[in-house]
Amino acid sequence: xxxxxxxxxxxxxxxxxxxxxxxxxxxxxxxxxxxxxxxxxxxxxxxxxxxxxxxxxxxxxxxxxxxxxxxxxxxxxxxxxxxxxxxxxxxxxxxxxxxxxxxxxxxxxxxxxxxxxxxxxxxxxxxxxxxxxxxxxxxxxxxxxxxxxxxxxxxxxxxxxxxxxxxxxxxxxxxxxxxxxxxxxxxxxxxxxxxxxxxxxxxxxxxxxxxxxxxxxxxxxxxxxxxxxxxxxxxxxxxxxxxxxxxxxxxxxxxxxxxxxxxxxxxxxxxxxxxxxxxxxxxxxxxxxxxxxxxxxxxxxxxxxxxxxxxxxxxxxxxxxxxxxxxxxxxxxxxxxx
Amino acid sequence: xxxxxxxxxxxxxxxxxxxxxxxxxxxxxxxxxxxxxxxxxxxxxxxxxxxxxxxxxxxxxxxxxxxxxxxxxxxxxxxxxxxxxxxxxxxxxxxxxxxxxxxxxxxxxxxxxxxxxxxxxxxxxxxxxxxxxxxxxxxxxxxxxxxxxxxxxxxxxxxxxxxxxxxxxxxxxxxxxxxxxxxxxxxxxxxxxxxxxxxxxxxxxxxxxxxxxxxxxxxxxxxxxxxxxxxxxxxxxxxxxxxxxxxxxxxxxxxxxxxxxxxxxxxxxxxxxxxxxxxxxxxxxxxxxxxxxxxxxxxxxxxxxxxxxxxxxxxxxxxxxxxxxxxxxxxxxxxxxx
DNA sequence: CTGAAAGCGCTTACAG
DNA sequence: CTGAAAGCGCTTACAG
Numbered sequence: 001x002x003x004x005x006x007x008x009x010x011x012x013x014x015x016x017x018x019x020x021x022x023x024x025x026x027x028x029x030x031x032x033x034x035x036x037x038x039x040x041x042x043x044x045x046x047x048x049x050x051x052x053x054x055x056x057x058x059x060x061x062x063x064x065x066x067x068x069x070x071x072x073x074x075x076x077x078x079x080x081x082x083x084x085x086x087x088x089x090x091x092x093x094x095x096x097x098x099x100x101x102x103x104x105x106x107x108x109x110x111x112x113x114x115x116x117x118x119x120x121x122x123x124x125x126x127x128x129x130x131x132x133x134x135x136x137x138x139x140x141x142x143x144x145x146x147x148x149x150x151x152x153x154x155x156x157x158x159x160x161x162x163x164x165x166x167x168x169x170x171x172x173x174x175x176x177x178x179x180x181x182x183x184x185x186x187x188x189x190x191x192x193x194x195x196x197x198x199x200x201x202x203x204x205x206x207x208x209x210x211x212x213x214x215x216x217x218x219x220x221x222x223x224x225x226x227x228x229x230x231x232x233x234x235x236x237x238x239x240x241x242x243x244x245x246x247x248x249x250x251x252x253x254x255x256x257x258x259x260x261x262x263x264x265x266x267x268x269x270x271x272x273x274x275x276x277x278x279x280x281x282x283x284x285x286x287x288x289x290x291x292x293x294x295x296x297x298x299x300x301x302x303x304x305x306x307x308x309x310x311x312x313x314x315x316x317x318x319x320x321x322x323x324x325x326x327x328x329x330x331x332x333x334x335x336x337x338x
Numbered sequence: 339x340x341x342x343x344x345x346x347x348x349x350x351x352x353x354x355x356x357x358x359x360x361x362x363x364x365x366x367x368x369x370x371x372x373x374x375x376x377x378x379x380x381x382x383x384x385x386x387x388x389x390x391x392x393x394x395x396x397x398x399x400x401x402x403x404x405x406x407x408x409x410x411x412x413x414x415x416x417x418x419x420x421x422x423x424x425x426x427x428x429x430x431x432x433x434x435x436x437x438x439x440x441x442x443x444x445x446x447x448x449x450x451x452x453x454x455x456x457x458x459x460x461x462x463x464x465x466x467x468x469x470x471x472x473x474x475x476x477x478x479x480x481x482x483x484x485x486x487x488x489x490x491x492x493x494x495x496x497x498x499x500x501x502x503x504x505x506x507x508x509x510x511x512x513x514x515x516x517x518x519x520x521x522x523x524x525x526x527x528x529x530x531x532x533x534x535x536x537x538x539x540x541x542x543x544x545x546x547x548x549x550x551x552x553x554x555x556x557x558x559x560x561x562x563x564x565x566x567x568x569x570x571x572x573x574x575x576x577x578x579x580x581x582x583x584x585x586x587x588x589x590x591x592x593x594x595x596x597x598x599x600x601x602x603x604x605x606x607x608x609x610x611x612x613x614x615x616x617x618x619x620x621x622x623x624x625x626x627x628x629x630x631x632x633x634x635x636x637x638x639x640x641x642x643x644x645x646x647x648x649x650x651x652x653x654x655x656x657x658x659x660x661x662x663x664x665x666x667x668x669x670x671x672x673x674x675x676x
Numbered sequence: 677c678t679g680a681a682a683g684c685g686c687t688t689a690c691a692g
Numbered sequence: 693c694t695g696a697a698a699g700c701g702c703t704t705a706c707a708g
Contacts, residue, residue: 004481006701017679022703033677052457056398057701061684065394067437075413076423084422085414088439097458099405099437101426119393120435143342255623262625282620285593287600344685355695360687371693395685399700 069117086301146311169326170203182245189249233260288332407455424639484649507664508541519675520583527587571598626670
């Protein structure tokens with residue numbers, strides 16, 4: 001920005017002190033009892049010259065940047081991309097901008113990114129935490145920087161968060177499958193000990209046990225690529241020909257699982273029913289359409305922003321925890337058997 | 339950030355001037371011939387106290403924020419979400435952070451957002467421009483702020499950009515359909531006069547004409563919701579039963595088109611072949627898998643960052659324009675007819 | 677009703 | 693080899 005106007009230039013041009021300009025700029029003209037006449041002259045000048053105060057200078061002196069740090073596992077994933085969209089839209093309304101990054105669920109990378117965002121003095125953080133960053137989160141909180149976790153949280157200490165009801169929604173979905181006469185239901189998940197995953201599994205296992213059915217769990221390593229995952233699910237299906245339903249713990253697993261089901265020449269839902277965790281555009285279009293446990297994305301975004309902005313603007317930090325219910329969207333991939 | 343260390347505190351604690359601290363911090367110790375002994379003492383102190391300079395202050399005095407403004411049509415769209423992922427990853431390597439927003443292709447909103455980003459002194463812009471923001475782009479350039487457009491550009495004035503070869507890739511895809519003996523090929527597009535769309539259409543029309551086939555174009559209003567789009571395509575199919583292939587100009591149109599094809603009870607590819615512009619995870623999984631014109635997303639992101647960072651770091655602005663070739667990914671939705 | 681001055685936390689030209 | 697001082701462009705407590 002070369003030769004851009006500053007508050008000083010205006011002060012000089014108008015022969016007024018910059019204090020006065022600043023007050024007017026910040027809508028404190030009345031409060032500071034600046035004369036109407038002067039106020040109007042200044043406003044006119046500002047409009048005519050399209051003056052925009054330098055936000056960096058403003059931030060440096062007020063300590064507020066009106067920037068939120070959004071740290072998600074991977075911005076391009078359907079779920080996170082949707083969250084990013086809604087969070088930005090809502091933040092915008094309150095004058096906040098979003099700076100984002102993908103953690104890739106990498107602990108070390110995330111620690112560094114938190115520091116980088118803190119250096120830039122973001123006003124608050126929205127984070128899907130990988131394991132092992134408890135200390136960094138605590139540091140932020142001790143430094144009085146608002147943080148709200150989402151998608152998952154730490155069970156061993158208290159933070160604000162917005163998560164889905166992973167246990168309940170999975171539990172219900174499995175029970176639904178059972179009402180359709182499925183009995184051999186497998187649970188396909190990522191190898192992860194984060195609570196969003198363990199809760200889904202707990203919902204599955206409890207639903208199965210309560211119905212005197214035997215849980216059957218396939219764990220896919222994180223390091224797998226697409227092809228490996230498809231192969232692994234394919235051979236799992238070959239080894240478990242009794243299966244009549246699959247519950248996929250993430251939407252990407254569902255995508256790969258569908259390929260595997262094809263490889264085995266099985267028909268959905270006739271030979272095997274499937275339910276996906278996390279909805280996706282795709283599931284509605286696919287033939288047959290796919291039953292899914294849908295996260296209420298817009299509501300989650302709204303909660304995240306509410307909690308965060310509220311925390312930013314209030315003087316004392318509060319802990320707020322929201323567990324939002326999911327919605328089981330019934331489609332054609334689950335059908336009554338026999 | 340309460341009671342955080344500043345360069346002043348360090349200067350006091352170590353009984354050195356802050357000038358010296360600043361030099362050491364910026365790796366200018368040797369250049370400024372600071373004694374090794376002092377340098378080490380300072381570095382040690384910084385490490386021990388985990389001192390991180392306030393980037394706001396730094397930016398205010400240097401004029402550099404190491405922030406890039408990414409303005410896309412909609413961050414949650416598959417294509418833009420992928421671009422966002424790669425752009426951030428690449429920018430990160432050079433110490434840049436990304437601040438993003440969705441323009442929704444709204445001219446007025448975009449103008450305002452450009453100003454908001456400029457106020458924050460982003461070092462450069464990556465923009466998918468809606469129509470009518472030529473003046474704002476020119477202003478940025480005149481103020482010596484690097485801008486690179488992508489996905490589309492303005493034909494009436496010179497800017498840096500990275501776009502796909504929309505004409506050529508569509509032209510080739512249509513010709514491919516013709517080699518599979520399709521003759522009644524319709525082109526389904528969004529009502530848009532932006533060049534990425536008009537170029538795709540030009541590729542279609544030329545390929546048809548050169549083969550003495552009659553173009554048949556369906557334009558979907560921007561304002562349509564999902565349901566309306568599906569209905570519109572469904573009735574188009576009913577009115578044009580001679581069609582043996584559809585080319586969809588965007589991946590969302592493809593999704594809706596597939597539903598419409600289902601509604602009509604047509605089988606892909608037996609009754610009708612389809613080709614999508616823009617690839618999507620979904621297309622590979624769908625049965626039948628969908629032939630698509632794939633944008634080389636990672637390459638585009640790389641070009642965007644190369645051009646922008648190069649422009650940021652060089653003193654004189656350059657105009658760089660890259661037209662990257664697309665790849666026609668043949669899958670099961672296009673099959674030789676008869 | 678309005679302004680001079682200090683401060684936010686850095687950088688850097690200049691001086692010795 | 694090192695430092696005092698001015699400056700980046702704002703805000704705000706204080707004074708009159």
